[in-house]
Amino acid sequence: MRAHDLTEVCLVLHGGEPLLAGAGHLRDLIIALRTPLSGSCEIDLRMHTNGVLLDRRFCELFREQDVKVGISLDGDRTANDRHRRYRDGRSSYDKVVRAIELLRREYPDRYSGLLCTVDVANDPIAVYEALIAHEPPAIDFLWPHHTWDRPPPAGHGDWLKAVADRWLDDGRPVPVRVFDSIISTARGGPALTESLGLEASDLLVVETDGAYEQADSLKTAFDGAPDTGMDVFRHSIDDAGRHAGIGARQGGLAALCETCRACPVVATCGGGLFAHRYRGDGTGFANPSVFCGDLLALIGHVQERTTRAPHVLPPAVVRSVATGHGDRAAIARLGTAQAIGRRSLLAAVGATTAPSDAWEAIKRIGAANPDAYDWALSHPYVRAWAVERLRALNRPAGPASAAQRDDGLLATVACLAAARASENVTLPVPVRHGAVYFPGLGRHEVPGRGMTRVRVDAGSLDVEGATRFDAVRHLTAGTFTVALDDLDPFRDCHDHPAAGRVPAAEFARWQAFFEEAWTLLEKEYAEYAPAISEALTTIVPLDPPASGASVSSAARDAYGSVAIALPESPAMLCLLILHEFQHVKLGAVLDFADLYDKADDRLYHAPWRGDPRPLEGLLQGTYAHVAVADFWFRRTRHPDPDTAAEAARHFGDWYPKTLAATRTLQDCGALTGLGEQFVATMRRTLECWDVPDPLPER
Template sequence: MPPSTLFRQFVLKVHGRCDLACDHCYVFEHADQGWRRRPAEMAVATMERVAERVADHARAHGLTRVSLVLHGGEPLLAGPRHLAALIAAMRGPLRGVCDVDLRVHSNGVLLDKRFCDLFREEGVKIGISLDGDRTANDRHRLYRDGRSSYDKVVRAIDLLRADYPDLYSGLLCTIDIANDPIAVYEALVAHEPPAIDFLWPHHTWDRPPPRTSPTAYADWLKAIADRWLDDGRPVPVRIFDSIISASQGGPSFTESLGLEGSDVLVVETDGGYEQADSLKTAFDGAPDTGMDVFRNSVDDVARNAGIEARQGGLAALCETCRECPVVATCGGGLFAHRYRGDGSGFTNPSVYCADLLPLIGHVHDRIARHPHVLPPAVVRAVATGHGDRASIARLGAAQAIGRRAVIAAVGAATGSSDGGGRGEDGPSQGWDAVKRIGAASPDAYDWALSHPYVRAWAVERLRALDRPGTPDEDGDDGLLATVACLAAARAVENVTLTVPVRDGAVYFPGVGRYPVPGRGETTVRVEAGSLTVDGAGPVEPVRHLTAGCFTVALDDLDPFRDCHDHPAAPRLDADRFARWQSFFQEAWTLLEKEYAEYAPAIAEALTTIVPLDPPASGASVSSAARDAYGSVGIALPESPAMLCLLILHEFQHVKLGAVLDFADLYDKSDDRLYHAPWRRDPRPLEGLLQGTYAHVAVADFWLRRTRSSDPAVAAEAARHFGDWYPKTVTAARTLQESGALTGLGEQFVATMRRTLESWDLPAAR
């Protein structure tokens, strides 16, 4: 069975009645009244059968951990003795099969030391429902005679905080826009909860929520989100943490957000399997599956039509949701909130759609102020196949932070002169200088790190240091020192460093190579912004290709550039460089004219081309190194047009690699191999994703060439397009059907596919 149909959370209705009469309760006050037909409490024999079914499911699918929630009604009405018997009946079948995360959700009014002692003995965490301060809580959480429950709930919370803090799991608060949001937030935080869960009141299109404005619920939550973020996120808040996580391709922590299939199954007091309780708000019988623990396995329930309807991810949503910019985070909202009784059922946006869009956008905007966070809008822009210049600039800013982090990791692994490093020489000397200059002149530091192969070197250096037997000090290649010298020169700061000589020269990233014959090391002095290398001959500069206002380095010197799939070419002679310049100028002119949507992103981020050795076969060869953002490797092809294609192709890999550094688009634990239509060998998921994204540009290149006024060019392009387009569409479909994409990944691939399907194909004209 696909991973999305596995159940990892089981809500067990140990008692089906309640001692409060909350008027917003989805169990007792909404359309489904199934509770009237069921026993008040779960029998011990029923619990034992539940546990056997859960154990069978965990064993069959290799689940190492399941979450069991004792629920109601009000579970504490079962009493400590019966709860103890139920827990004992549950423990037996699951012992040795998987770990159990056991929790209870309660209104708290009956919680006392008897229950707490039992829960401590059994390792049961306790979540308490509280809607804020006294005024907020007393709007809904009352006894049937109208008495307040507030004092008893607060007493229960105080008991947990004082005597049983290890059991206290958090507070659950149902939103009411009549309450002051900041007063509610402050009241909840004052109870020092380990977590806060704000719950949408359950409504459908047939019974919409009360409103004071079109975005009343968004405005209420936005006020709390701002305060929470300004406070430094003092406590986990599930709705906000889910928005932040899902926006980066991570999981949602609540069923009301995200595209992940639901992994929650409810078992009623009589052993009947039900879908999520929230469906009780739709219509009588909405949660029913017609199955129970005595006749049916958990896997049987997974094949229930209602369960399957909630597992479809992006494809299962209505068109409005599928095209929404925040769908990867929103996921269409809670399934129950989409219901409309006009025959459309659950194929609608959430009744809270008008709130979800501005709320998610607001939180996205707030977290986007942090440069290490990749805003979802950037990911969406890249997914189109092009990516605007501003989005690529944001990718570059995130990459700068990544470079700092990896250089810092190398420095920490290398050691420092005041912490046991090599003292006056070696890599620690360079690292000390890098730290000092980076702290004083961060812009100069970032500039010195910006050459693509600095990061490629650093990543490989870390891998080498992690390999057993690799010395920490003996492999100094001098890069930290040369980076420090460049940063010092940029910052106009004086520094003198000893630098190893590698293959008879010292190379400064992106600047050039200084030949230093007959030495193992040399001294580099930086004064007034200029470099002086002792004993060096004339510098061999890194040369640049220009086309109009666009300039890129053609780096045939960097000793760390040989990290592509094909060998790097040696230093080019003047004639070959001139040929590169001529081809590049024509290629860029073509790109700006015919592929203008791609040009701004490339101009923003492409800084370096590494010439590769052309293969003997004469085939086109190109590559993008995963850890060298801003660079591509290309063997000069047969024509400027092919150079244009290779730049487009490889820069797709550069963009997607940068996104994958900061956003999760797929499940990294998925180790399956997938058919890639352009290769004989099957590919891992990232390889298929990379190839598909790159071939969007390849297919686009040939499509536009089919419109050439030159019949020969158009005919050749039509042949290539007829080959690449169906392969790319097929690969996109394979990705969508893999079941291994995150919500953000689903949205990314769907956007790619919309791009492909939006084209005016030759056969259609």
């Protein structure tokens, strides 16, 4: 433990029946376990027992030694007595219930929960109600042990679905590990049970004779399956950890069979419990779980029920984005989640803002007309402003200055919401740099004032003292329209400086390029078009660099917008839109789903950069370059030989770099289960192309 700087280790004393050791021997064992690590590593010590011997003497010991106790109970009397009788046929139920009640009433701090093995012969609701009646801190439903050589009876998925429905209808009254794991992993969180998820197994069994073994569930596969040939007398835990059997349960997605790797719920299922994959036909454990169909049905059911909230991203949305495209429905769901995120951000800003007529109007309209409110917040740089405002509160000496500063955006949002809701209001609005800007609409010049008044009447905005209005102009291609926003005072949050007001001749060039670029995108890159047309609302023109190179950017907090310096050709504009919109999509996913461990602070090599990148930077770059490689790959089929040759050279550069980056991500060890599935899907997208061998030289 000290060698690996572990701060906590979980030790579980369990079956057979650990209470048979007696209170004195258990006390000696617990002290022997704790003493060597005192002061350097905490031990989370737990016990699993059938409860029939549990009395006050044991409970006092467990309180004295800080041991949590879980008790096995398979439901009501009928369910429990199906398998848990004494040798002479007597029921154990009453003794187990007495033990549970002793813990619950007199030692609640020792009561960790109930373990219930699923038996489809039992009534699922009766079992659930019997368990809940004992007010457990948690419930753990255990899959019975079966392999492909000894398949289970049908119906385990339906049995657990019935319990899940009742549990969800009851408002999730206690943690249930299998259901909570399904919910957690669907959002990129950890699995909470060994039987689910892609996390590396960290379980090692020490038998009473000192032998190290793998998970004891493996005993159901074949005789000797959990054996390692090692023990505490001759080998270290590190030695045991290097055993091939242990390693087989630490390989994540790559260690699963092909069927599992391609499964839509693999990030949650993880192939199921390792022992349940065994088949004695020579394939060993390289199979799906024998409960595969049950797991698929249960996981899909629980995820469907628990991702109905609009701010929760169903795994299907994340998988759709991972292909590199994202269908229209998936992007629409991202947009809905973003809308809810914007409301939360503005509420957080409002909580730091001094009371004002504008904030009162926002709250009133938001409650009475949420559609109008969402529309007023929908311009990408409203969110960028809100995020920056909240960040300012956390800077040194920031809270007072940030809270006191009024840069006018709250007031203009309130005016927009009122106009959309057809509510008549008159509000004071700060003048910023001689103008009042309404997000997405345009800028009113108001010279010589620090404040002005805006009257909203019948949906129109009248700005007192305004001498000129410059509207936000739009680029149009067929039925698709985006704003070319060169006015928003909060737009300058990209990696390159935002351009000022674009002259009319330059705007005409933008329009011509955009129309041609969109025509190309719809024709040659049609899979990307639905997502872009669903979510891209704004392009911010950037100042072109002196070098003449193409530059573009996507601001992490400005969903729906990309920033681009008008490039040399419409085809390059098409590429830059494809590239930057990848960042927009992935950023929106990362707002609501965890794809990697945010505590990972290592830097990684990105093949397209000289400087190492943090993990999110590498993930973002890799995902964006899937589209870049795809652009050049398809362009290799261009009828013009010179264009095709240039595309082949670019593809020969970008494709291997992007593919190599997916391998780096897969090898980093910091992806969540959902993140592993996301990156594996990206890699499958790249590898499914009919790529020439060898690749063209750059």
